[in-house]
Amino acid sequence: MNVVVEAEEQDWAALVRRVDRDKDKAAFAALFRHFAPRVKAFLMKSGAGEALAEECTQEVMATLWQKAHMFDPSRASVSTWIYTIARNRKIDALRRQRRPEPEDLPWGPEAEPDQAEVMTLQQESEKLAKAMKKLPEKQRKLIEKAYFGDLSHSEIAAETGLPLGTIKSRIRLALERLRHAMG
Template sequence: MLRVRDERDTDAFSALFSHFAPRIKGFLINSGTDPATAEECAQDVMATLWHKAAQFDPTRATVATWVFTIARNRRTDIFRRDRRPEPEDLTWGPEPEPDQAEVIAFQQEATLLRTALADLPEEQRSLIQQAYFGDLSQSEIATLTGLPLGTIKSRIRLALEKLRHSLK
């Protein structure tokens, strides 16, 4: 990967492609993607790897973690694209106004959650944000932060307990 990043080495990219493309396709198929879409997505991931090689930082993640994060994000993008309604399925005209009591309740809950998150220690808040707002797995967080997986799991569990207690 470093040769691809630093020298734009096509032979190194070919080796990466041979190694990762079938694994990405298998990962996507195992996660419920149809084979044709998985193939298309794997090709797109490898093209992204080539075009964004300069963004690879071995101090933040291994090559495999970086590649499979790109694959997971691309799969999510495809899923969202495929789930978008066709224009003829969209409703036309104004949407009905939501019940004001529900809007106020939602706003109050959101405020409580923001306050509860702000009250967490930084190391716990950061992990909660990466896991739930950044959509990263605990293993990916461990790789990115350099912390042991057990530490990540403990801190997230403690943070969730504190949030539950704060939101009661």
Template sequence: MLAVRDRQDRQAFAELFAHFAPRVKGFLMKAGSDAGTAEDCAQDVMATLWRKAAQFDPARASVATWVFTIARNRRIDIARRDRRPEPEDLDWHGSDEPDQAEVYEAAQETRRLTEALADLPEKQRLLVQRAFYGELSHSEIAAETGLPLGTIKSRIRLALDRLRQKMT
């Protein structure tokens, strides 16, 4: 592997390929891949081994560990890709007009939420607005305000409890 990494030695790569390709294929088949998929994946793993040889660090892992980690990750990628659901058929011919009762209810709910937010103590209201309207994480709010993370979390939790009580 060091010869492949340091000198792009094709003969050394051929020896690695001859040694690892069948083992990777067997590993993938034991993990549930069919022979064709395992063969394709093993080829891809070996190509990755060649392309990313410069990243190999014998201090971090053995060659076998590195190769089988690449194979495992590639198998997971393929499984995720194969399990990806097909998009649903969307009903584009439905009514373009929203139900007026739903529009009215949403407006009422928005009004109640706005009033409930306005009733919060200012310190809590500002944090809720940053978290939900500003789409900031608690850590980002803490960095921005200089407040401790625990304080941010406590104030937001208390504010949400108050909002929940007012909205029910």
């Protein structure tokens, strides 16, 4: 069975290479026929509605066409690469849905903040800065990328070359230390 799966995976990788090198429409069509319905089903099983799943699937397949050059068979299989793109597109779409539209935002001058709140926030910020300095450098850098650089764990993995599990573990440990320090 492994030989069959391996041979099948090699075929998908070859098709992605043809899309990358030659913008081969037939290779893309074969990838689309195979993966599009599976990606849509995956997204729907993970809680996306049909419309969102359809939209994300289209974006995933467009990404495959535009960024086939980014596929690295030494890092992941074609299916893993495609499903990771799908997962990230779904997360991005859900984030966009939760953001208020500009017309929903209140306009005009903001109320002056309460001085006690300002002092409390300033003290909390100083406390957080001290706690961050006490973190091991590897954990601190990942926290900064994730929370101050607004990068996803996958984006951090791509940037640093670290395994995703390592990144998640270091961030989790750092957050535990920060919670403890913040009391």
